[in-house]
Amino acid sequence: MPIIVNLDVMLAMRKMSLTELSEKVGITMSNLSILKKGKAKAIRFTTLQAICEVLECQPGDILEYSAEE
Amino acid sequence: MEITRRLYGKGLITFLLIVFRSIFLLASIALVIMGIYGILSLFVEVAESKSIFPVLFSITKEGILNNPGDLGSAEFSLFSGMGLIVVDEIPRGFKLLYDIILFLSYACSLFYLKLVIKILEAANQGGFLIIENAKRLRWIALLGIAIYLLGFIATLASSFYFNGKLELMNLEFANLNRFSLVSSNSVFNYLFLLVIAEAFRIGALLKKESELTI
Numbered sequence: 478m479p480i481i482v483n484l485d486v487m488l489a490m491r492k493m494s495l496t497e498l499s500e501k502v503g504i505t506m507s508n509l510s511i512l513k514k515g516k517a518k519a520i521r522f523t524t525l526q527a528i529c530e531v532l533e534c535q536p537g538d539i540l541e542y543s544a545e546e
Numbered sequence: 547m548e549i550t551r552r553l554y555g556k557g558l559i560t561f562l563l564i565v566f567r568s569i570f571l572l573a574s575i576a577l578v579i580m581g582i583y584g585i586l587s588l589f590v591e592v593a594e595s596k597s598i599f600p601v602l603f604s605i606t607k608e609g610i611l612n613n614p615g616d617l618g619s620a621e622f623s624l625f626s627g628m629g630l631i632v633v634d635e636i637p638r639g640f641k642l643l644y645d646i647i648l649f650l651s652y653a654c655s656l657f658y659l660k661l662v663i664k665i666l667e668a669a670n671q672g673g674f675l676i677i678e679n680a681k682r683l684r685w686i687a688l689l690g691i692a693i694y695l696l697g698f699i700a701t702l703a704s705s706f707y708f709n710g711k712l713e714l715m716n717l718e719f720a721n722l723n724r725f726s727l728v729s730s731n732s733v734f735n736y737l738f739l740l741v742i743a744e745a746f747r748i749g750a751l752l753k754k755e756s757e758l759t760i
Contacts, residue, residue: 508760518758 481541484513487532502527556670563666570659577652584645588638597633597641599704602626602723607716626724628701631708640707644700651696658689677754680747687739694732701726 488498495513499506504524511517525536532539605624612619661682668679702722709719 504760511758512760516758517760518755520760524760 479543480515481543482512482515482517483539483541484509484528487534487538491532493532498528498531501531559666559670563663563670566659566663566666570656570663573652573656573659577649577656580645580649580652584642584649588642597636597644598630599633599636599644599708600628600701601631601708601712602628602701602705602720602726604718604720604723605716606718628723628725628728631712640703644703647696647700647703651693651700654689654693654696658686658693661686661689675746675750675753677747677750680743680750683743683746684740687736687743690736690739691733694729694736697729698726 488495495509496506499509502509502524504527512520520540525539528539529536604626608621608623610619611622665674665679665682668674668676673679705719705726706721709721712719
Protein backbone atom coordinates (compact mmCIF):
# COMPACT_ATOMS: atom_id res chain seq x y z
CA MET A 478 0.00 0.00 0.00
CA PRO A 479 1.62 3.27 -1.08
CA ILE A 480 -0.25 5.24 1.61
CA ILE A 481 1.70 5.28 4.88
CA VAL A 482 -0.09 6.06 8.16
CA ASN A 483 2.11 8.11 10.51
CA LEU A 484 -0.26 7.90 13.44
CA ASP A 485 2.41 6.51 15.78
CA VAL A 486 4.72 9.45 14.93
CA MET A 487 1.99 11.99 15.69
CA LEU A 488 1.07 10.18 18.92
CA ALA A 489 4.72 10.27 20.01
CA MET A 490 4.96 13.98 19.15
CA ARG A 491 1.82 14.76 21.18
CA LYS A 492 2.93 12.34 23.92
CA MET A 493 -0.42 10.61 23.74
CA SER A 494 -1.19 6.92 24.08
CA LEU A 495 -3.37 4.95 21.68
CA THR A 496 -5.85 4.30 24.49
CA GLU A 497 -6.16 8.03 25.17
CA LEU A 498 -6.69 8.79 21.50
CA SER A 499 -9.25 6.01 21.29
CA GLU A 500 -11.21 7.51 24.19
CA LYS A 501 -11.04 11.06 22.83
CA VAL A 502 -11.90 10.18 19.23
CA GLY A 503 -14.49 7.56 20.07
CA ILE A 504 -13.01 4.77 17.94
CA THR A 505 -12.34 1.30 19.28
CA MET A 506 -8.76 0.30 20.09
CA SER A 507 -8.86 -2.50 17.54
CA ASN A 508 -9.87 -0.11 14.74
CA LEU A 509 -7.20 2.39 15.73
CA SER A 510 -4.66 -0.44 15.83
CA ILE A 511 -5.67 -1.47 12.28
CA LEU A 512 -5.19 2.13 11.17
CA LYS A 513 -1.85 2.47 12.96
CA LYS A 514 -0.47 -0.73 11.44
CA GLY A 515 -1.47 0.43 7.95
CA LYS A 516 -3.88 -2.48 7.45
CA ALA A 517 -6.93 -0.27 6.87
CA LYS A 518 -8.39 -0.23 3.37
CA ALA A 519 -10.07 3.15 3.76
CA ILE A 520 -10.60 5.96 6.26
CA ARG A 521 -13.76 8.04 6.59
CA PHE A 522 -13.49 11.85 6.46
CA THR A 523 -15.31 12.01 9.81
CA THR A 524 -12.69 9.72 11.41
CA LEU A 525 -9.85 11.74 9.90
CA GLN A 526 -11.46 14.95 11.09
CA ALA A 527 -11.83 13.63 14.65
CA ILE A 528 -8.20 12.42 14.77
CA CYS A 529 -6.94 15.76 13.39
CA GLU A 530 -9.00 17.65 15.98
CA VAL A 531 -7.63 15.64 18.88
CA LEU A 532 -4.02 15.60 17.68
CA GLU A 533 -4.22 19.23 16.44
CA CYS A 534 -2.67 18.40 13.11
CA GLN A 535 -3.42 18.28 9.37
CA PRO A 536 -4.45 15.12 7.43
CA GLY A 537 -1.09 15.28 5.68
CA ASP A 538 0.65 14.87 9.04
CA ILE A 539 -1.05 11.50 9.49
CA LEU A 540 -1.13 10.22 5.91
CA GLU A 541 1.77 10.11 3.51
CA TYR A 542 2.07 8.90 -0.07
CA SER A 543 5.10 6.86 -1.05
CA ALA A 544 5.41 5.54 -4.60
CA GLU A 545 8.25 3.18 -3.69
CA GLU A 546 6.26 0.82 -1.46
CA MET B 547 -39.53 -13.42 16.63
CA GLU B 548 -37.01 -15.17 18.86
CA ILE B 549 -38.44 -18.58 17.92
CA THR B 550 -38.22 -17.74 14.19
CA ARG B 551 -34.59 -16.66 14.56
CA ARG B 552 -33.80 -19.83 16.47
CA LEU B 553 -35.50 -22.03 13.85
CA TYR B 554 -33.93 -20.52 10.75
CA GLY B 555 -30.64 -19.46 12.26
CA LYS B 556 -28.28 -21.52 14.33
CA GLY B 557 -30.77 -24.36 14.87
CA LEU B 558 -31.19 -25.00 11.17
CA ILE B 559 -27.44 -24.89 10.54
CA THR B 560 -26.80 -27.31 13.42
CA PHE B 561 -29.47 -29.66 12.08
CA LEU B 562 -27.97 -29.52 8.57
CA LEU B 563 -24.50 -30.11 10.02
CA ILE B 564 -25.68 -33.26 11.80
CA VAL B 565 -27.40 -34.52 8.62
CA PHE B 566 -24.44 -33.84 6.32
CA ARG B 567 -21.88 -35.20 8.81
CA SER B 568 -23.91 -38.42 9.11
CA ILE B 569 -24.15 -38.77 5.32
CA PHE B 570 -20.42 -38.06 5.04
CA LEU B 571 -19.59 -40.72 7.63
CA LEU B 572 -21.76 -43.35 5.93
CA ALA B 573 -20.43 -42.44 2.47
CA SER B 574 -16.82 -42.63 3.73
CA ILE B 575 -17.40 -46.10 5.16
CA ALA B 576 -19.05 -47.19 1.89
CA LEU B 577 -16.15 -45.81 -0.16
CA VAL B 578 -13.54 -47.57 2.01
CA ILE B 579 -15.45 -50.87 1.74
CA MET B 580 -15.80 -50.37 -2.02
CA GLY B 581 -12.08 -49.70 -2.36
CA ILE B 582 -11.06 -52.73 -0.26
CA TYR B 583 -13.53 -54.97 -2.11
CA GLY B 584 -12.29 -53.70 -5.48
CA ILE B 585 -8.64 -54.36 -4.62
CA LEU B 586 -9.42 -57.77 -3.12
CA SER B 587 -11.43 -58.85 -6.16
CA LEU B 588 -8.37 -58.21 -8.33
CA PHE B 589 -6.23 -60.74 -6.48
CA VAL B 590 -8.69 -63.09 -4.81
CA GLU B 591 -11.59 -64.91 -6.46
CA VAL B 592 -14.63 -63.43 -4.74
CA ALA B 593 -17.38 -66.04 -4.57
CA GLU B 594 -20.73 -65.31 -6.24
CA SER B 595 -19.99 -61.69 -7.00
CA LYS B 596 -22.76 -60.09 -9.01
CA SER B 597 -22.22 -56.81 -10.73
CA ILE B 598 -24.76 -54.20 -11.71
CA PHE B 599 -24.36 -52.15 -14.89
CA PRO B 600 -26.53 -49.56 -16.59
CA VAL B 601 -27.72 -50.18 -20.16
CA LEU B 602 -29.65 -48.12 -22.68
CA PHE B 603 -32.39 -49.70 -24.73
CA SER B 604 -35.54 -49.31 -26.77
CA ILE B 605 -38.44 -51.73 -27.16
CA THR B 606 -39.05 -52.81 -30.74
CA LYS B 607 -42.60 -54.02 -30.17
CA GLU B 608 -45.28 -51.34 -30.19
CA GLY B 609 -47.75 -51.02 -27.36
CA ILE B 610 -51.35 -49.80 -27.15
CA LEU B 611 -52.38 -46.55 -25.55
CA ASN B 612 -56.00 -46.59 -24.35
CA ASN B 613 -57.23 -43.00 -24.65
CA PRO B 614 -60.17 -41.87 -22.54
CA GLY B 615 -63.57 -41.17 -24.09
CA ASP B 616 -64.16 -41.46 -27.82
CA LEU B 617 -60.55 -41.03 -28.84
CA GLY B 618 -60.06 -44.77 -29.00
CA SER B 619 -56.73 -46.50 -28.77
CA ALA B 620 -53.41 -45.62 -30.33
CA GLU B 621 -50.06 -47.29 -30.74
CA PHE B 622 -46.98 -46.19 -28.86
CA SER B 623 -43.36 -47.21 -28.81
CA LEU B 624 -40.78 -47.04 -26.04
CA PHE B 625 -37.78 -45.80 -27.94
CA SER B 626 -35.59 -44.47 -25.18
CA GLY B 627 -35.04 -46.23 -21.88
CA MET B 628 -32.38 -46.95 -19.31
CA GLY B 629 -32.15 -49.87 -16.94
CA LEU B 630 -29.81 -51.86 -14.74
CA ILE B 631 -28.66 -55.38 -15.49
CA VAL B 632 -27.22 -57.85 -12.99
CA VAL B 633 -24.38 -59.94 -14.39
CA ASP B 634 -22.69 -62.98 -12.84
CA GLU B 635 -19.51 -63.14 -14.87
CA ILE B 636 -17.76 -60.22 -16.48
CA PRO B 637 -14.18 -59.76 -17.77
CA ARG B 638 -11.98 -58.27 -15.05
CA GLY B 639 -10.57 -55.54 -17.30
CA PHE B 640 -13.94 -53.97 -18.01
CA LYS B 641 -15.12 -54.38 -14.42
CA LEU B 642 -11.96 -52.69 -13.15
CA LEU B 643 -12.42 -49.77 -15.55
CA TYR B 644 -16.07 -49.37 -14.56
CA ASP B 645 -15.23 -49.61 -10.85
CA ILE B 646 -12.50 -46.96 -11.18
CA ILE B 647 -14.99 -44.55 -12.80
CA LEU B 648 -17.52 -45.27 -10.05
CA PHE B 649 -14.87 -44.92 -7.34
CA LEU B 650 -13.82 -41.53 -8.73
CA SER B 651 -17.45 -40.44 -8.85
CA TYR B 652 -18.00 -41.46 -5.20
CA ALA B 653 -14.75 -39.78 -4.15
CA CYS B 654 -15.92 -36.55 -5.81
CA SER B 655 -19.26 -36.86 -3.99
CA LEU B 656 -17.42 -37.29 -0.70
CA PHE B 657 -15.30 -34.20 -1.34
CA TYR B 658 -18.48 -32.36 -2.30
CA LEU B 659 -20.07 -33.30 1.03
CA LYS B 660 -16.93 -32.26 2.91
CA LEU B 661 -17.07 -28.80 1.32
CA VAL B 662 -20.76 -28.40 2.22
CA ILE B 663 -19.89 -29.34 5.83
CA LYS B 664 -17.06 -26.78 5.87
CA ILE B 665 -19.44 -24.04 4.63
CA LEU B 666 -21.93 -24.96 7.36
CA GLU B 667 -19.18 -25.02 10.00
CA ALA B 668 -18.06 -21.54 8.93
CA ALA B 669 -21.68 -20.34 9.07
CA ASN B 670 -22.05 -21.89 12.52
CA GLN B 671 -19.10 -19.82 13.71
CA GLY B 672 -20.67 -16.67 12.26
CA GLY B 673 -18.46 -16.39 9.18
CA PHE B 674 -20.72 -17.19 6.25
CA LEU B 675 -19.81 -14.42 3.77
CA ILE B 676 -16.10 -15.15 3.52
CA ILE B 677 -13.79 -15.71 0.54
CA GLU B 678 -13.06 -19.30 1.62
CA ASN B 679 -16.78 -20.13 1.26
CA ALA B 680 -16.81 -18.57 -2.22
CA LYS B 681 -13.93 -20.87 -3.19
CA ARG B 682 -15.75 -23.82 -1.66
CA LEU B 683 -18.91 -22.98 -3.64
CA ARG B 684 -16.83 -22.85 -6.83
CA TRP B 685 -15.34 -26.27 -6.04
CA ILE B 686 -18.81 -27.67 -5.29
CA ALA B 687 -19.99 -26.51 -8.73
CA LEU B 688 -16.94 -28.03 -10.47
CA LEU B 689 -17.31 -31.28 -8.52
CA GLY B 690 -21.00 -31.43 -9.42
CA ILE B 691 -20.11 -31.18 -13.10
CA ALA B 692 -17.38 -33.81 -12.63
CA ILE B 693 -19.82 -36.17 -10.87
CA TYR B 694 -22.33 -35.77 -13.71
CA LEU B 695 -19.64 -36.37 -16.36
CA LEU B 696 -18.28 -39.44 -14.56
CA GLY B 697 -21.79 -40.88 -14.28
CA PHE B 698 -22.37 -40.19 -17.96
CA ILE B 699 -19.04 -41.81 -18.90
CA ALA B 700 -19.86 -44.86 -16.75
CA THR B 701 -23.24 -45.26 -18.49
CA LEU B 702 -21.65 -44.81 -21.91
CA ALA B 703 -18.85 -47.27 -21.15
CA SER B 704 -21.34 -49.86 -19.93
CA SER B 705 -23.80 -49.42 -22.82
CA PHE B 706 -20.98 -49.49 -25.41
CA TYR B 707 -19.53 -52.61 -23.84
CA PHE B 708 -22.80 -54.52 -23.65
CA ASN B 709 -24.18 -53.38 -27.00
CA GLY B 710 -24.17 -56.40 -29.31
CA LYS B 711 -23.52 -58.76 -26.42
CA LEU B 712 -26.98 -58.75 -24.85
CA GLU B 713 -29.94 -60.63 -26.21
CA LEU B 714 -33.49 -60.16 -24.95
CA MET B 715 -36.77 -60.54 -26.75
CA ASN B 716 -38.21 -57.26 -28.19
CA LEU B 717 -35.40 -55.22 -26.70
CA GLU B 718 -32.85 -53.34 -28.76
CA PHE B 719 -29.81 -52.15 -26.84
CA ALA B 720 -28.18 -48.87 -27.81
CA ASN B 721 -24.90 -47.03 -27.25
CA LEU B 722 -26.54 -43.68 -26.74
CA ASN B 723 -30.13 -42.55 -26.52
CA ARG B 724 -32.13 -39.55 -25.39
CA PHE B 725 -32.63 -40.91 -21.89
CA SER B 726 -28.88 -40.88 -21.24
CA LEU B 727 -28.99 -37.07 -21.48
CA VAL B 728 -32.02 -36.69 -19.21
CA SER B 729 -30.03 -35.36 -16.25
CA SER B 730 -27.84 -33.01 -18.30
CA ASN B 731 -29.83 -30.00 -17.02
CA SER B 732 -27.99 -30.46 -13.70
CA VAL B 733 -24.87 -29.18 -15.49
CA PHE B 734 -26.66 -25.87 -16.09
CA ASN B 735 -27.52 -25.71 -12.38
CA TYR B 736 -23.87 -26.17 -11.51
CA LEU B 737 -22.84 -23.54 -14.07
CA PHE B 738 -25.31 -21.20 -12.39
CA LEU B 739 -23.71 -22.09 -9.06
CA LEU B 740 -20.36 -20.97 -10.52
CA VAL B 741 -21.92 -17.55 -11.20
CA ILE B 742 -23.29 -17.43 -7.65
CA ALA B 743 -19.85 -18.39 -6.29
CA GLU B 744 -18.31 -15.45 -8.16
CA ALA B 745 -20.98 -13.08 -6.80
CA PHE B 746 -20.31 -14.53 -3.35
CA ARG B 747 -16.57 -13.87 -3.75
CA ILE B 748 -17.19 -10.24 -4.75
CA GLY B 749 -19.58 -9.84 -1.80
CA ALA B 750 -17.01 -11.29 0.59
CA LEU B 751 -14.33 -8.92 -0.75
CA LEU B 752 -16.65 -5.92 -0.33
CA LYS B 753 -17.49 -7.03 3.21
CA LYS B 754 -13.81 -7.36 4.10
CA GLU B 755 -13.13 -3.93 2.64
CA SER B 756 -15.99 -2.35 4.57
CA GLU B 757 -14.73 -4.02 7.75
CA LEU B 758 -11.32 -2.42 7.19
CA THR B 759 -12.80 1.03 6.68
CA ILE B 760 -12.09 3.04 9.81
